[in-house]
Amino acid sequence: MTKADLVLVNGLVHTPSGPFQGDVAVVDGKILGVGSYPDAARRVDCTGLDILPGVIDSQVHFREPGLEHKEDLESGSRAAVMGGVTAVFEMPNTSPNTDSEMRVHDKLERAEHRMWCDHAFYVGATAENAESLADLERIPGTAGVKIFMGASTGSLLV
Template identity: 45%
Template sequence: MSTISSLLIRRARILLPDGEFLIGDVLTQGQEIIQVAPEISSSEAPEKIIDAEGLTLLPGVIDPQVHFREPGLEHKEDLFTASRACVKGGVTSFLEMPNTKPLTTTQAALDDKLQRAAQKCLVNFGFFIGATAENLPDLLTANPTPGIKIFMGSMHGPLLVDTEEKLEPIFA
């Protein structure tokens, strides 16, 4: 996957952090936005220029709860096709739930997903580890993970943690 070293987007309708819009330019270097202004004149010519007149430029979306199918059900969807759909929809980062086959309930399963994603994903990614009644040591040391997913209903098997006896050690 090649990246553009520098990109200038001209005359876009840019959504700013305060919710206001600016008709202007955005200059990037690598994967970093280095300038947003009504008009940018760069001393060096950017590698690529996009005329975005009449188009709206929004920040990338973070989807904090996705259910992709890899590993285990790649015939439905894999990390490449799922991340390609993310790109198409403006999603630049996702956080995936642990109910794959095998379940993401151990560091080894988490590492496997991270390795697969590093090879296939077109966007930023993170993977939750799933709580079970038996995997407290894994929950305490899982790294890196954005969090622990506890299924307290609408789930079956080891990911269903729905009694006080099962929940108490996780929250202790």
């Protein structure tokens, strides 16, 4: 059996099968397994704590570009990681809106080496880009298409 670098012990471990009292073993920053692991370089007592897999937040508003004084890709993703979030899908209602291939690539470039977690970006649907949405959502790094049914920023209203 591989020796773990870290074992989180005595926590309430949440899995698809349901929660159970147990340990989570970690090697090189990745989960080795769940169960009982008596031997590890470092053990952390998690009695009374819940142990969850990484959380995915499928709707974040980091406000970059255009409103970085509120939050940007780096600060928002860092805050997400501190809360246990390991992946985010960022909304397109920025200034300018993320509604074209050029703007998706701009966001991907802004995110490179700055975001602290896995990420993807939504493309905003508009009357002007409706014909190209199928192509836009296939751009690597795109989470999908966001359709705003009520008022939003710019022309993000269908």
